[in-house]
Amino acid sequence: MSITLKLNGKTHEVDAEPGTPLLWVIRDELKLTGTKFGCGVASCGACTVHLNGEPVRSCQTFIEDVEDAEVTTIEKMEEDKVGAAVQQAWMELDVVQCGYCQSGQIMNAVGLLKENAKPSAEEIDEAMYGNACRCATYQRIRAGVQRAAEILEA
Amino acid sequence: MTINTSRRGFLQGAAASGAALYIGATANGAMAASGSADAMLNNFVKIGADGRAIAICKHVEFGQGSATGLTTLIAEELGVTMEQIDYEFAPSNPAIYNNLLFGPFQGTGGSTAIANSFPQYRNAGAAAREMLISAAAKEWGVEASALDIVEGMVTGAGKSAPMGEFVAAAAEMEVPAEPRLRDASEWKLIGNAQTRRLDSPAKVNGTAMFAMDVQLDNQMVVMVRRTPQRGGTVVSFDDSASKEVKGFIMAQALPTGHGVAVYAENTWAAMQARNALEVEWDLSAAETRSSAEIKDEIMAALNTEPTYNVNKADRAAVKSSVDGAAQVIEKTFYFPLLAHAPMEPLNCTIEQTADGDIVLHDGAQMPTGPHMAYQQIFELPAEKIQIKSMLAGGSFGRRATPDADYQVEAGLAFIMTDRSRPVKLVWDREDDIRGGYYRPAAGHKVRVGLDENGTIVGWDHQVAGQSIMKGTAFESFAVHDGIDHSTVEGIADSPYTIPGQALGLTDTEKATSVLWWRSVGHTHTAYVMEVMMDLAAKAAGKDPVDFRLDYLAAEGDAARKAGVLKLAAEKAGWGNPAAGRAQGIAVHKSFGSYVAIVAEISGNNDDGIVIEKITAAVDCGIAVNPDTVVAQLEGAVGYGIGHAMRDQITLDGGAVEQSNFPDYEPLRISDIKAIETHIVASAEAPTGMGEPGTPPSAPALANAIASLLDSSDMLAELPMAEAGVYFA
Numbered sequence: 001m002s003i004t005l006k007l008n009g010k011t012h013e014v015d016a017e018p019g020t021p022l023l024w025v026i027r028d029e030l031k032l033t034g035t036k037f038g039c040g041v042a043s044c045g046a047c048t049v050h051l052n053g054e055p056v057r058s059c060q061t062f063i064e065d066v067e068d069a070e071v072t073t074i075e076k077m078e079e080d081k082v083g084a085a086v087q088q089a090w091m092e093l094d095v096v097q098c099g100y101c102q103s104g105q106i107m108n109a110v111g112l113l114k115e116n117a118k119p120s121a122e123e124i125d126e127a128m129y130g131n132a133c134r135c136a137t138y139q140r141i142r143a144g145v146q147r148a149a150e151i152l153e154a
Numbered sequence: 155m156t157i158n159t160s161r162r163g164f165l166q167g168a169a170a171s172g173a174a175l176y177i178g179a180t181a182n183g184a185m186a187a188s189g190s191a192d193a194m195l196n197n198f199v200k201i202g203a204d205g206r207a208i209a210i211c212k213h214v215e216f217g218q219g220s221a222t223g224l225t226t227l228i229a230e231e232l233g234v235t236m237e238q239i240d241y242e243f244a245p246s247n248p249a250i251y252n253n254l255l256f257g258p259f260q261g262t263g264g265s266t267a268i269a270n271s272f273p274q275y276r277n278a279g280a281a282a283r284e285m286l287i288s289a290a291a292k293e294w295g296v297e298a299s300a301l302d303i304v305e306g307m308v309t310g311a312g313k314s315a316p317m318g319e320f321v322a323a324a325a326e327m328e329v330p331a332e333p334r335l336r337d338a339s340e341w342k343l344i345g346n347a348q349t350r351r352l353d354s355p356a357k358v359n360g361t362a363m364f365a366m367d368v369q370l371d372n373q374m375v376v377m378v379r380r381t382p383q384r385g386g387t388v389v390s391f392d393d394s395a396s397k398e399v400k401g402f403i404m405a406q407a408l409p410t411g412h413g414v415a416v417y418a419e420n421t422w423a424a425m426q427a428r429n430a431l432e433v434e435w436d437l438s439a440a441e442t443r444s445s446a447e448i449k450d451e452i453m454a455a456l457n458t459e460p461t462y463n464v465n466k467a468d469r470a471a472v473k474s475s476v477d478g479a480a481q482v483i484e485k486t487f488y489f490p491l492l493a494h495a496p497m498e499p500l501n502c503t504i505e506q507t508a509d510g511d512i513v514l515h516d517g518a519q520m521p522t523g524p525h526m527a528y529q530q531i532f533e534l535p536a537e538k539i540q541i542k543s544m545l546a547g548g549s550f551g552r553r554a555t556p557d558a559d560y561q562v563e564a565g566l567a568f569i570m571t572d573r574s575r576p577v578k579l580v581w582d583r584e585d586d587i588r589g590g591y592y593r594p595a596a597g598h599k600v601r602v603g604l605d606e607n608g609t610i611v612g613w614d615h616q617v618a619g620q621s622i623m624k625g626t627a628f629e630s631f632a633v634h635d636g637i638d639h640s641t642v643e644g645i646a647d648s649p650y651t652i653p654g655q656a657l658g659l660t661d662t663e664k665a666t667s668v669l670w671w672r673s674v675g676h677t678h679t680a681y682v683m684e685v686m687m688d689l690a691a692k693a694a695g696k697d698p699v700d701f702r703l704d705y706l707a708a709e710g711d712a713a714r715k716a717g718v719l720k721l722a723a724e725k726a727g728w729g730n731p732a733a734g735r736a737q738g739i740a741v742h743k744s745f746g747s748y749v750a751i752v753a754e755i756s757g758n759n760d761d762g763i764v765i766e767k768i769t770a771a772v773d774c775g776i777a778v779n780p781d782t783v784v785a786q787l788e789g790a791v792g793y794g795i796g797h798a799m800r801d802q803i804t805l806d807g808g809a810v811e812q813s814n815f816p817d818y819e820p821l822r823i824s825d826i827k828a829i830e831t832h833i834v835a836s837a838e839a840p841t842g843m844g845e846p847g848t849p850p851s852a853p854a855l856a857n858a859i860a861s862l863l864d865s866s867d868m869l870a871e872l873p874m875a876e877a878g879v880y881f882a
Contacts, residue, residue, distance in 0.1 A: 027421070028369075031369055033369070036497075036547075040582055044497070078359060091354045091358060095354075095358075096354055097217030098216050098497060098546065099545070100496075126824070129824055132821075135217045135789045135792075136789045136793055136796065137785070139788050140788070
């Protein structure tokens with residue numbers, strides 16, 4: 001079936017079967033590879049994108065459910081005020097190690113900061129709980145969210 | 155860039171010469187001067203046509219910071235800032251890019267990336283500097299000794315010019331045999347905690363290229379249905395349901411018989427078609443045991459005379475000392491199989507060029523492995539195989555299989571085609587968790603005897619488990635007199651001086667393929683040593699720190715171990731936890747480095763235990779990138795503690811029971827509230843940092859829990875959650 005997908009401000013016509021996860025349309029059809037495959041069952045968060053501004057797991061979001069929605073990926077974050085602040089904080093603190101989960105971490109953190117401009121450590125832990133990092137960069141993720149909040153407040 | 159054609163010639167020349175530093179045959183001065191090509195000044199330093207330096211990194215970057223670290227060494231000696239230098243990954247060529255601690259083998263492991271490269275990369279940077287300076291001195295008619303390179307400018311004798319201006323002439327010069335290395339007092343980058351990772355920008359904006367991100371024109375995606383039990387083989391398969399999947403291309407049994415490769419137009423089609431495949435397996439020779447049987451075998455071995463007397467102790471005398479001691483502390487431990495579960499599921503992409511070369515795109519931890527395997531599979535000479543190293547999304551040991559398992563799988567899937575289309579092999583998380591390479595299961599039985607003063611008079615230690623090295627290509631490397639050192643490392647070579655110690659080892663049968671897992675044998679040996687030290691201290695009525703110090707000599711290895719122990723205790727406020735909290739400590743040497751950890755926890759076993767703070771002290775010699783050292787410590791602690799808390803791989807009838815993160819739960823952000831790391835200032839040569847934080851992390855937590863609950867009963871078997879510890 002042909003589906004109209006609005007991704008990062010552009011409209012794409014994609015041919016995909018119903019039930020195809022948004023993740024694979026983004027990666028394999030539209031060749032945007034910043035969004036990662038980690039588990040396929042929404043338990044690691046590496047595939048997190050924004051759907052109408054809300055973080056969702058693209059491996060469990062199906063293509064037929066996103067028609068008419070705005071999908072935003074990591075590739076668009078530099079143009080987003082909160083996204084750019086999170087990226088800056090991530091670089092200042094060198095949050096990344098292998099980096100494979102970090103697109104998802106950043107997308108989830110941006111979602112959090114748009115809801116809560118100054119989250120506490122506990123609120124960060126709660127919001128970021130579903131984003132796994134096998135390198136265990138969690139101390140810096142927590143500090144990075146707090147640093148991004150500072151950047152945005154300044 | 156002309157690198158594809160020119161570098162090959164350069165590498166052949168370099169290999170033939172055997173020179174550590176070599177001016178490339180393709181360091182074409184005229185081209186470099188005209189601004190159209192890069193110039194290799196030696197195997198590790200290239201100067202781009204734009205005058206920017208490029209470090210050639212021989213180690214994989216899978217998060218441990220090797221790319222930044224190796225580049226720091228070049229930049230320091232060359233005389234450029236970190237903003238003036240880039241990095242690229244070396245091609246596969248063990249004659250030039252071998253790990254100096256591995257012999258003629260290119261690879262990353264054992265926390266050796268900086269340790270083996272420190273002199274080599276400094277020399278390469280210094281040689282490049284001296285060549286550029288010589289060229290400038292000649293052109294300016296001044297003494298070379300009057301010149302230096304500072305922030306990319308050749309400077310001195312009243313003159314200054316960008317180093318790029320001298321690349322053409324420098325490339326024609328003799329390589330200095332022994333370039334002058336900068337004195338530590340001159341260092342601006344080595345040891346500078348402000349240095350940022352070079353791979354951060356690409357990893358925060360989605361442009362970082364992992365092997366999973368390779369999208370070659372016309373590529374097929376292959377997924378494999380593998381035998382559910384080790385040793386099973388394909389009898390037949392039915393792909394009629396797979397054919398209903400749009401994008402399915404074909405299915406073929408792999409010649410090894412261990413699986414069926416399903417080819418499709420894209421990843422999602424490959425997943426669906428693979429899952430729709432019906433396979434009949436021959437399991438007559440397959441593993442059928444359960445975890446309980448494997449455990450029983452290991453535990454039974456602990457009660458027999460060990461096969462190997464590792465430290466050649468007088469076993470009868472040790473046993474007698476323990477039996478006759480005033481107090482005997484006895485404990486038996488069991489450690490389950492563990493999966494590595496790197497964040498990026500295993501994958502690689504293979505293609506054939508118009509010239510008939512085979513090209514592998516891979517987050518290759520040990521490029522020499524697939525390089526050698528492909529020579530056999532494709533019946534090609536080494537120079538017809540190229541390995542393009544990509545960023546790797548973690549490994550923790552998994553990408554370093556002695557049999558190059560996933561790369562061979564991709565090679566076999568590719569050779570069964572007409573090779574007109576590239577093949578990208580993709581594993582999903584279920585494949586990864588069930589993929590058959592695990593931290594081996596192990597058991598320990600320890601009996602420690604104390605005299606009436608609380609002093610150790612005997613330590614009878616038996617280990618039983620599955621040898622990682624035996625039966626692999628690495629056997630001769632690590633197995634001596636039948637003893638696989640990787641099963642007893644951390645005990646056999648401990649800096650503790652323990653009176654009357656016997657160490658016995660018995661190998662048990664492998665029920666799965668077993669593999670090094672971040673810190674290898676230290677994952678279990680450090681746990682046992684450090685939990686036993688605490689139990690002995692308690693029995694002796696002594697403080698755990700003081701008790702350990704009694705067995706650490708005042709110089710050498712032991713003094714460095716004592717140093718981190720004291721530093722961690724001091725920084726953590728040892729002995730004075732906040733109200734309602736308990737502390738535990740552990741210290742261990744591994745991969746040349748010393749790490750002590752204090753875990754401070756709160757709660758109870760009804761409401762849940764909370765890990766409030768980890769305080770770590772590390773002595774890894776010179777910390778090239780101190781912030782990377784801190785990051786590796788944080789990560790290694792998380793890796794060790796996360797698995798000790800919750801994870802195990804179990805078998806039922808030979809098949810792995812876990813399948814994905816919901817039942818192989820990763821450490822989560824809320825699990826550890828804070829980690830604070832202190833680095834011991836040192837002028838010693840740098841040692842490992844990727845792994846050494848892992849071994850003492852779990853025993854520090856265990857000792858804190860024993861203190862909090864006033865019991866060690868639940869800590870003899872991992873994971874802790876299975877043994878009755880409740881984490882909030």
